[in-house]
Amino acid sequence: MASDSMFLLAGVSLLSAMQMGYLARRVGLSRIAHKVMPPSVTGPPEFERTFRAHQNCVECYPVFLVTLWTCGVFFSEVAAAGGGLMYIIARQIYFNGYVKSNKKRLPGFYLTITVFVILSLLGLTGILCGILHKYFNIHL
Amino acid sequence: MASDSMFLLAGVSLLSAMQMGYLARRVGLSRIAHKVMPPSVTGPPEFERTFRAHQNCVECYPVFLVTLWTCGVFFSEVAAAGGGLMYIIARQIYFNGYVKSNKKRLPGFYLTITVFVILSLLGLTGILCGILHKYFNIHL
Amino acid sequence: MASDSMFLLAGVSLLSAMQMGYLARRVGLSRIAHKVMPPSVTGPPEFERTFRAHQNCVECYPVFLVTLWTCGVFFSEVAAAGGGLMYIIARQIYFNGYVKSNKKRLPGFYLTITVFVILSLLGLTGILCGILHKYFNIHL
Numbered sequence: 419m420a421s422d423s424m425f426l427l428a429g430v431s432l433l434s435a436m437q438m439g440y441l442a443r444r445v446g447l448s449r450i451a452h453k454v455m456p457p458s459v460t461g462p463p464e465f466e467r468t469f470r471a472h473q474n475c476v477e478c479y480p481v482f483l484v485t486l487w488t489c490g491v492f493f494s495e496v497a498a499a500g501g502g503l504m505y506i507i508a509r510q511i512y513f514n515g516y517v518k519s520n521k522k523r524l525p526g527f528y529l530t531i532t533v534f535v536i537l538s539l540l541g542l543t544g545i546l547c548g549i550l551h552k553y554f555n556i557h558l
Numbered sequence: 559m560a561s562d563s564m565f566l567l568a569g570v571s572l573l574s575a576m577q578m579g580y581l582a583r584r585v586g587l588s589r590i591a592h593k594v595m596p597p598s599v600t601g602p603p604e605f606e607r608t609f610r611a612h613q614n615c616v617e618c619y620p621v622f623l624v625t626l627w628t629c630g631v632f633f634s635e636v637a638a639a640g641g642g643l644m645y646i647i648a649r650q651i652y653f654n655g656y657v658k659s660n661k662k663r664l665p666g667f668y669l670t671i672t673v674f675v676i677l678s679l680l681g682l683t684g685i686l687c688g689i690l691h692k693y694f695n696i697h698l
Numbered sequence: 699m700a701s702d703s704m705f706l707l708a709g710v711s712l713l714s715a716m717q718m719g720y721l722a723r724r725v726g727l728s729r730i731a732h733k734v735m736p737p738s739v740t741g742p743p744e745f746e747r748t749f750r751a752h753q754n755c756v757e758c759y760p761v762f763l764v765t766l767w768t769c770g771v772f773f774s775e776v777a778a779a780g781g782g783l784m785y786i787i788a789r790q791i792y793f794n795g796y797v798k799s800n801k802k803r804l805p806g807f808y809l810t811i812t813v814f815v816i817l818s819l820l821g822l823t824g825i826l827c828g829i830l831h832k833y834f835n836i837h838l
Contacts, residue, residue: 425828428768432821435764442757456800457750470597476757477582480620484575488568520596541572548565610737617722620760624715628708660736681712688705
């Protein structure tokens with residue numbers, strides 16, 4: 419467990435935050451293109467898919483941050499940063515696919531789930547080892 | 559204020575992240591059961607309640623993480639972890655209740671608010687004591 | 699980069715979490731005033747604007763937390779805390795404006811974007827300097 423500054427995790431987090439801003443902007447541009455004025459969230463199918471794609475990313479984002487940082491702090495910073503970059507790519511594939519059609523959201527969706535499972539399992543491993551070590555004096 | 563590794567907070571955070579994944583899955587299963595295909599978010603009342611129950615958890619989740627960690631870092635890790643487990647249970651009661659009927663969402667909702675108030679007040683106490691100590695040299 | 703306790707960042711984070719609770723309460727009060735019962739999210743224009751204003755804050759909130767903490771940890775805690783207070787004010791202006799009319803959401807919206815750009819750029823500067831220092835031994 420690294421105790422010094424987590425530059426890679428912070429960098430990936432900031433990059434993912436910028437991606438969230440970019441995806442929100444894409445929804446705004448889709449509003450203009452399809453003449454869907456706020457606060458309405460219904461309109462042509464392409465707008466609704468773009469809107470839902472962004473909403474899904476909003477739903478996933480705090481879960482991503484928790485799994486990124488638990489994996490990075492309690493297992494390996496480099497592994498977590500790699501997983502984080504894969505997550506950002508997965509979300510971009512998901513978003514771009516979903517904008518085109520319902521079915522094209524699936525590859526990016528499955529890649530997102532895969533990253534979540536990997537980050538969670540590595541983080542869980544690190545936390546359980548830490549708890550065994552700290553509270554039960556068991557070293558694995 | 560503990561400066562060493564926050565295994566309990568990290569463990570509760572990861573558990574709550576997994577719960578968020580589980581609740582998202584429940585919405586997906588409700589989509590299949592009620593034949594509501596994405597990106598649509600309207601359908602039979604039970605689907606709409608399931609969808610809103612999940613959305614409410616999405617709205618609460620970053621607020622939970624902030625109150626969990628401020629309470630855990632600046633007041634007491636064990637108290638925060640206990641509050642965090644209560645939050646996870648409260649959200650499950652809320653979600654399961656809301657799926658059944660509008661009214662049955664209320665017990666879990668009030669329990670969630672109670673946990674938020676407790677975690678916030680403890681975290682606020684810890685932060686104010688820390689600020690008085692660090693910037694004004696006042697020890698309480 | 700300060701390694702000791704981040705009381706100001708934690709205080710601003712907790713304050714922003716309380717604001718999120720307050721804005722959620724405002725949506726609840728708007729439901730009662732316009733007789734829009736959950737799980738419905740459609741109703742009179744004022745309710746729909748209030749609902750969307752809150753949703754927009756939900757979308758922004760994790761992005762805010764990431765930019766606040768990266769700026770605070772890797773650039774300057776005081777600058778980040780100041781930016782964080784500006785964010786809270788910007789969101790309140792946005793919310794109150796949006797409740798009144800579509801157009802009145804814009805000043806608070808632009809102020810929010812400004813805060814995001816400042817926090818992100820400062821955080822990015824700090825992280826890049828840190829990476830150059832740690833991995834390439836370059837001091838700026």
